Amino acid sequence: MTAGPYQTTLLLSTAILHNICGHTSVTINVASFLHHQLPISKRNPTFRKLRQISHRCSCLNENRDTDDATSNDGFWRQPSSLLKSCLSSLPPKEILDQIRSQPYKGGFEPVSDFIQPQALKIIYGSIPKDLVGTLAVNGSGRIRIGSRMLGHWFDGDGYLTTLSFDGRKNQATVFGKYVRTARFVAQEMQEKRGAGFHSELHRSEEYKPPLAFSGAWTKAGRGRFYENIVEIPQNPSNTAVMWLPSLTDSKTGHAPSKPRLFALCEGGHPIEVDPITLDVLHGEQPFESSPSSTNVHSVSSFFSAHYSADLKENTIYNHGYILNLFASPSINLMKLSPEGHLLQQKKCDMPYNTFVHDSTISKTFVVYIVCPYLIPSGLDLIPFVVGQQPLGGLMKWRGGHHSHDTDRYFSYLHIHDKKDLSLKHRIQIPHPMSVFHLVDAFEEEKDDLVYLKVRMAELASNNPPCNRPLLEEQFANQYAVPTGTRLHSTLKEYTFVIQHDDTGAGRFLACRNIYCNSGDSIPCDYPIINTVGGTVRVRYTWVNTIAARAIGRPQSDWFDAVQKVDMENGGLSSPPVTFGEDVYCGPPLFIAKDKLHPHPHNNSRTQHFGEDEGYIVVVLYLSKEHRSDVAILDAQSMEILCRMELGCHLTYSFHGEFLPGFVAIQ
DSSP states (O other), X not given: OOOOHHHHHHHHHHHHHHHHHOOHHHHHHHHHHHHTTSOGGGHHHHHHHHHHHTGGGTTOOSSSOOSOOOTTSOGGGSOHHHHHTTOSSOOOHHHHHHHHHSGGGGGGSOOOOOSSOEEOEEEEEOOOTTOEEEEEEEEEEESEETTEEOSOGGGSEEEEEEEEEETTTTEEEEEEEEOOOHHHHHHHHHHHHTTOTTOGGGGSTTOOOOBSSOOSSOOSBTSOGGGSTTOOOOOOOOSEEEEEOOOOOTTTOOOOSSOEEEEEOTTSOOEEEOXXXXXXEEOSOOOBOXXXXXXXXXXXXXXXXXXXXXXXXXXXXXXXXXXXXXXXXEEEEEEXXXXXXXXXXXXXXXXXXXXXXXXXXOSSEEEEEEOOEEOOOGGGGHHHHTTSSOGGGGOEEOSOSSXXXXXXXXXXXXXXXXXXXXXXEEEEESSOOOEEEEEEEEEEEETTXXXXXXXXXXXXXXXXXXXXXXXXXXXXXXXXXXXXOOOEEEEEEEEEEEESSSSOOEEEEXXXXXXXXXXXXXXXXXXXXXXXXXXXXXXXXXXXXOHHHHHTOSOOSSOOEEEEEESXXXXXXXXXXXXXXXXXXXXXXXXXXXXXXOBTXXXXXXXXXXXXXXXXXXXXXXXXTTEEEEEEEETTTOOEEEEEEOSSOOOOOOEEEEEETOOXXX
């Protein structure tokens, strides 16, 4: 990378200071100050040049480190004095030691807002010419503020990233910013009033600020009970995104040129942001029915991060948690227009109080799994109300650990009719299970029966077979997970039999593992497919996986590969695709060819391309350099078509969505 004016100034200043002063501490301290005048996107490449200049002073022992870093040791092996010069927040010693032990954990480190968009540098191949559009991704941008840990991975502040591709020009641009939720703004203002927003204290490992908000798993203030009495958890807006078309202005009759972008989290309402600047346009607002409706209604629940778009019906289905901890448990099913107007909603009873993370649709049904990870209610809420425990700390796994446990709650499949959203079937599943992500649901009719097949990524563990409490413990502190203990999911297919009539009769029939070419189930998550709700069953899914287990490399605890899985014939699945030593992967994001080439007279999915024709985009974390790359793969062959370099790192994200044709950053 050629040094620009910012980098040139820093490098020359550093070299001159070192030659004049001959004193490493002066050199590093002044260089650190100059370094932090750079845009965040330019810091890490510049720092690598800085380290080369100052390498002969690496014996510096101003801080706690005793190891001498060399240029080949990797980013995290440098002395803390050097790390501090290129990190917005130096990890406390305990976390730094954990990252050095397992470098993938550096991908959980806090990110910073981009000052301006950054052009991605192509280092291999080229961007496909028909790949034109913007991919928006959401995730937890920080799970610690200074040395103050937030209580859960899902409690991290939402961070949006847009990747704008223009294959016609062979150009791509990245931009990122925290979602300015009410809680984020409150914390930002509190820090400004405290030690000073640009104070060195904010970047030191001793910085442990009180929190101006509470999360579902995180206590406000310094965690004292009197700071958390009746403290309602606030929405981090960190899970997924949703693109919607622009709305026609009722006064002018014109539609804005920009589409609408929303940040989603199942613990709140959508937040609309500007798709170019990522500034918040509207705080949390539930979707409403069309203004032209006789009676305008709004969504009467939270809005889950996992919605399903029915391309044939041209409607959107979703569900939401109803926040009423003292009433009987219930869930809200909803149907929206393509513009996001509420068409229909229906409240339905739940067997117990719990979140439902994901749902999917088949030809005639909306389905989801109900897992017994219970939200407290009634008198069980007292420790939360009086500030002793965060709400998430009182959630309990009540599924037992074995099928013969007598006091366990059961898991269920809920099946709703797409026409009126009513709950048609509640089918008990015979063994304890925990599921975050569904793949799809498909109906097969035979005689007077419907065979409903639901595929999913189900939590897998050996002893006990469903160890959700351990998973929650790991999510509570991603840095502290011991080597070799991290839990993952595997792909499963469940078959249920239901009656055609309205009796509600249905039963569990079978469960099978979905194997890959290795002849075994693979650790995986974030399954993504081409489409849902169709009359033709999908065959392929793309997942994160751990290649080390499949190809005999040293054990890895985090996803370091992506894989195309043939769910009909596992032997035809692709091998895991890796991206280099100590390189880890975010979730794969599928961009279908038929989205890039819509029918000229019909914008709906046309199927003139094959199901697996398209592209996979994945964000990579290079732990030795503490930065990210973006890779584009041919979804059919899994060949790497293009790889692009960022000058900074992006945290591991959750979910994203691609909008064809709209290039947010030119």
